[in-house]
Amino acid sequence: MITPKVNETKVVFGPCRLSYTHVFAKYNPDGNEANAKYMTNILIPKTEKETIKAIREAIEAAKKAGIVGKWGGKEPKKLDLCLRDGDEKDDDVYAGCYYVNAKSTTRPGLVYRDKTPIVDEEEMYSGVWAIASVTFFAYDTNGNRGVACGLNNLMKFKDDEKLGGRVSAETDFAEIDMEDDEDL
Numbered sequence: 001m002i003t004p005k006v007n008e009t010k011v012v013f014g015p016c017r018l019s020y021t022h023v024f025a026k027y028n029p030d031g032n033e034a035n036a037k038y039m040t041n042i043l044i045p046k047t048e049k050e051t052i053k054a055i056r057e058a059i060e061a062a063k064k065a066g067i068v069g070k071w072g073g074k075e076p077k078k079l080d081l082c083l084r085d086g087d088e089k090d091d092d093v094y095a096g097c098y099y100v101n102a103k104s105t106t107r108p109g110l111v112y113r114d115k116t117p118i119v120d121e122e123e124m125y126s127g128v129w130a131i132a133s134v135t136f137f138a139y140d141t142n143g144n145r146g147v148a149c150g151l152n153n154l155m156k157f158k159d160d161e162k163l164g165g166r167v168s169a170e171t172d173f174a175e176i177d178m179e180d181d182e183d184l
Contacts, residue, residue, distance in 0.1 A: 004054035014131035015157035017043040021126045043097040062147045066138025080146030102151035109153035126163040131155040
């Protein structure tokens, strides 16, 4: 793990595993194009105490900004925070991790370790490990108040098994021998 870099509400940390990754095209889970965003869940192993501490500090800074700028001078009694416990999610991939759902209306910067841009969509997928840059911010929308996580940039760290059950065509057809079938 890298030493997390914190600048008030912005944190650069990792490597962490990505899940539900949509960073090349906006995703709209409810079908409403106006709500479409670039997004990914960022899984942080619970053993990464320094990273978790840095994220909590940035969330606190966002809460303080929200008290002044969004919530009329006081912290709301009911506040939705974006750092979640993966052990409470019914998904083995999230076990032993915290996670944030990082979103953005603008496409995040995507680079390899040598800082060259990633243009191939197959390179950033659910299951890949990355260094993440995120910014935490307070919100007050339609009576819902909390601190959300904005997705800034991602640096690919390493490949890993893809999540979501999808396998490559090579894997699906590995056992099929087509060399002797001239009828096709």
